[in-house]
Amino acid sequence: MKGVNNLKHRKLLAISLEIQGDAGNVIDAEMLYKVRTEFTDLNELYRQYLELLQQLERLVRDYESKERTIRSEILVRSLRKLAKNGQIGAGLRKIIISLNSCAH
Numbered sequence: 001m002k003g004v005n006n007l008k009h010r011k012l013l014a015i016s017l018e019i020q021g022d023a024g025n026v027i028d029a030e031m032l033y034k035v036r037t038e039f040t041d042l043n044e045l046y047r048q049y050l051e052l053l054q055q056l057e058r059l060v061r062d063y064e065s066k067e068r069t070i071r072s073e074i075l076v077r078s079l080r081k082l083a084k085n086g087q088i089g090a091g092l093r094k095i096i097i098s099l100n101s102c103a104h
Helices: 006-025 027-083 090-102
Strands: none
Touching: 006 027, 027 090
């Protein structure tokens, strides 16, 4: 997924404002209306993009927190109990190695 370039959006907005201000007398009213409408739509899409990006950041944080909880508070504790009781065989060692690799 490719993100929206903030700098490019701001430049395009600045150009639009310049056109609407300086060239308002040169561009016919219909074209000026279309430019304004399209940029209003573009700004709304950009606002929605930023909102979704914030939601995605929260979702990723929540996911990472849940993954850490599962790994460290549930699985590792169970494996430690098994190790303490001497119940770790070759299969469980592989699981422990795999689990430790998920931590990084």
